[in-house]
Amino acid sequence: MASRQTFRQLRASLFWIFCGVALLIIIIPSIDIIVSILKAAIPVIKPDIFTKTTAQGGLQNAILGTVYLGVGVLLTAGTLGVLGGLYIAEFAPARLASVLRFFSEVLSGVPSIVIGYIGYVTLVAKGGLGWHYSLLGGVLALGALILPYIVKTTEVAFSGVPRTLREGATALGMSRVQTIRKVLLPPALPGIISGLIIALAISTGETAPLLFTAGFSDLNPSASLINSPVGYLTGVTYNDLQLPGGNYQALANAAAGVTIVIILLLIFGGRLVTARSRRLVARMDL
Amino acid sequence: MSAGYLSVPAGAVHQQELSTDTAIRVNDLSVLVGQKALVDNVSLTFPHKRITAIVGPTGSGKTTVLRAINRMHDHTPGFSVKGDVTIGDIDVYSPDANLRVLRRRVGMLFQRANPFPQSIQDNILIAPKAHGMVPKNGSRDLCESLLQEVGLWNAVKDRLGGSPFMLSGGQQQLLCLARMLALQPDVALLDEPTSALDPGTTEHIESLLKGLREKVTILIVTHNLAQALRISDEVVFLMAGKLVEHATANKFFHDAADERSREYVSGRIG
Ligand SMILES: Nc1ncnc2c1ncn2[C@@H]1O[C@H](COP(=O)(O)OP(=O)(O)OP(=O)(O)O)[C@@H](O)[C@H]1O
Ligand SMILES: [Mg+2]
Numbered sequence: 001m002a003s004r005q006t007f008r009q010l011r012a013s014l015f016w017i018f019c020g021v022a023l024l025i026i027i028i029p030s031i032d033i034i035v036s037i038l039k040a041a042i043p044v045i046k047p048d049i050f051t052k053t054t055a056q057g058g059l060q061n062a063i064l065g066t067v068y069l070g071v072g073v074l075l076t077a078g079t080l081g082v083l084g085g086l087y088i089a090e091f092a093p094a095r096l097a098s099v100l101r102f103f104s105e106v107l108s109g110v111p112s113i114v115i116g117y118i119g120y121v122t123l124v125a126k127g128g129l130g131w132h133y134s135l136l137g138g139v140l141a142l143g144a145l146i147l148p149y150i151v152k153t154t155e156v157a158f159s160g161v162p163r164t165l166r167e168g169a170t171a172l173g174m175s176r177v178q179t180i181r182k183v184l185l186p187p188a189l190p191g192i193i194s195g196l197i198i199a200l201a202i203s204t205g206e207t208a209p210l211l212f213t214a215g216f217s218d219l220n221p222s223a224s225l226i227n228s229p230v231g232y233l234t235g236v237t238y239n240d241l242q243l244p245g246g247n248y249q250a251l252a253n254a255a256a257g258v259t260i261v262i263i264l265l266l267i268f269g270g271r272l273v274t275a276r277s278r279r280l281v282a283r284m285d286l
Numbered sequence: 287m288s289a290g291y292l293s294v295p296a297g298a299v300h301q302q303e304l305s306t307d308t309a310i311r312v313n314d315l316s317v318l319v320g321q322k323a324l325v326d327n328v329s330l331t332f333p334h335k336r337i338t339a340i341v342g343p344t345g346s347g348k349t350t351v352l353r354a355i356n357r358m359h360d361h362t363p364g365f366s367v368k369g370d371v372t373i374g375d376i377d378v379y380s381p382d383a384n385l386r387v388l389r390r391r392v393g394m395l396f397q398r399a400n401p402f403p404q405s406i407q408d409n410i411l412i413a414p415k416a417h418g419m420v421p422k423n424g425s426r427d428l429c430e431s432l433l434q435e436v437g438l439w440n441a442v443k444d445r446l447g448g449s450p451f452m453l454s455g456g457q458q459q460l461l462c463l464a465r466m467l468a469l470q471p472d473v474a475l476l477d478e479p480t481s482a483l484d485p486g487t488t489e490h491i492e493s494l495l496k497g498l499r500e501k502v503t504i505l506i507v508t509h510n511l512a513q514a515l516r517i518s519d520e521v522v523f524l525m526a527g528k529l530v531e532h533a534t535a536n537k538f539f540h541d542a543a544d545e546r547s548r549e550y551v552s553g554r555i556g
Pocket of ligand 2 (some may be wrong): 348349350478
């Protein structure tokens, strides 16, 4: 009896040790990456990197480009993804929903470099739409990359709303649109927003699809959507790390630092929203 | 009849015959999942402005019958419904039945309170607004009179804009009752509305229901025979998806025609 209990305790503690090790394997490298990036970046981040372009040794054009790309991605993939997730969760017949889900999963499995290449062939090159390197091309490539993620989080947010709420609305004779707006959207919204924020964070850190579609520019982004390449933070890191000379290295490090800070802020923002939504759902007690 | 609680309380309606004033007619109703009949060829009439209790052992199809009446099975994958249901002039399963009108006239209260994630006031007004039934500037009065009617006004009058999830379970159920009454339904379908509530709140809801009988036809599913006896005029007894007996409450509890009903009343079938 005693030995069996000891065995059980031993097994339990082994389990916890295993969990702890797994956790450390995840945590240590990410902290290591963040710390080493920030360590390299902090000494070289000076106020004038925000006011000068990369041509002048700053990052202004890259920061602006990253922001433009982010806004563009939210407007296009964000809108389309939220509507798509809503359609799959609430409107599509079961068969069609599973077909759409399948294609969305396939898209999410396409490597980002391949998305970039397809973007190049269809949007940038003469044989395709011939936009040259452009903001719109970059937006569409990045959008294709995060679209499945937004579709998924939106679908989960809607289908996670308790069935009892849906039935309550149906039993009151509310139309589907009224039900969605008044009953399903409030509890689904935090999940949708945090999905958008995380998707934005993912797209902020991408490089490959942009190299093929947005190209790169040392000047601030122009007003035109096509025919004009755009700079962006990850591009600076990618390009300048390969160039000889301390100045280039410093700028690459600064760009990596700014990128990681933006991503961390987005992720923390997303977590705040998620925590809020958890509290709301917990209070609903359904 | 040994159980003490089964004696008829003073003031109960001593109706001996089933009412002929029919509000809801159910004809050859079957609810199928694939080939399996959850409800098997049930024909029934529910009397106008009376309370009918639907009783039966667990899994006997009470909820399934109730939900067939306002077409709640429409969105349950795999379910199909056969037969007819008529409520006044509405042919519920006709292809051109207007579901919005049907559900405006037939309210439903669920076993667990399901307030919407909106303010208390919006919970009450949401359905009348959806049906364009709120008088201009009258929303506040409508809200107050409904909350008064269910006895919730004093508890919530200072936090109409607050969340309904801060209310107790019983208060939430009263809010859902007020929300249902906001559409002034002709029929109310109640699925074990008090099974999660304490005796005090249960009694309060029972007396509300007795008062509502003046204007609403009430169908209530309940596991609680004492409750059925306290509030119902007629009783429908189901077993395994089939109708066993439909009788006045008085007859059902004291002189049921079917042996199985007598066994159920005496507690030998659970
Ligand atoms: N989605 C479903 N698929 C298959 N069978 C189902 C489904 N939902 C319910 N049933 C079955 O239908 C039968 C009737 O269920 P119903 O919920 O109407 O019973 P009930 O009388 O309300 O029971 P209870 O008193 O426990 O609430 C049960 O045997 C149940 O297992
Ligand atoms: Mg039931």
